[in-house]
Amino acid sequence: MARLLHIFAHPGRASSRINMALWRTAQVVDGISSLDLYARYPRYDIDIAAEQQRLLAHEVVLLQFPLFWYSAPALLKEWIDLTFEHGFAYGHGGDRLKGKRLMLALTAGGPEEAYGPQGYQHFDLRTFLTPFEQTARLCQMSFLPPYVLFGALTAEPAPHAQGFARLLEALRDDRFNGMRAASLPVLTHDTVPLLEGDQE
Ligand SMILES: Cc1cc2nc3c(=O)[nH]c(=O)nc-3n(C[C@H](O)[C@H](O)[C@H](O)COP(=O)(O)O)c2cc1C
Structure with missing residues (x-):
């Protein structure tokens, strides 16, 4: 079993349709650690030492x-800014995250076709995510393709939440084929079942 840390950040949980559905789903998956960042730190007073210990105790973030x-x-950016510290995550002596895996699970209001050179968002989604990818690389972590829902303002939450549960279980049980996943720019609830198998 891989020790899996699930960090959730949404400042408007009362109006969330999709992310709250994923959060609730994660709460009934055994053997993972979940943290609701805005509930834990409503005043942004992040306990850096505690959060670094939390990172050290897990293999997949x-x-x-x-x-x-x-x-x-903003609070998730703040959490990264403070906890991925020089001398801890990168820089001289900073190799404490080495070998861990980093993955994003995100929802986008824009439709899939908007994310590309012909669409109104102009860039593909992975281009917007390069700061996360390079953060992982600098910290000697491997960056897995993100689990994504486009068109999140109108999409049905249930299939995405079910896919999320499958993804969490596969990561937790070392049944997630990272090599196969790496060939995909993003993962969706349709592709998660194809990635279950040998770990890497
Ligand atoms: C402040 C703010 C900024 C947003 N920026 C983007 C964006 O850059 N790209 C995008 O596709 N959707 C954007 N959205 C839409 C959200 O991503 C969308 O509302 C959310 O993914 C829906 O998930 P939820 O039901 O859990 O709230 C933004 C929404 C807000 C409130």
């Missing part, structure tokens, strides 16, 4: 959030 201005909500 999964960040779940709605895409806000092509990035993560």
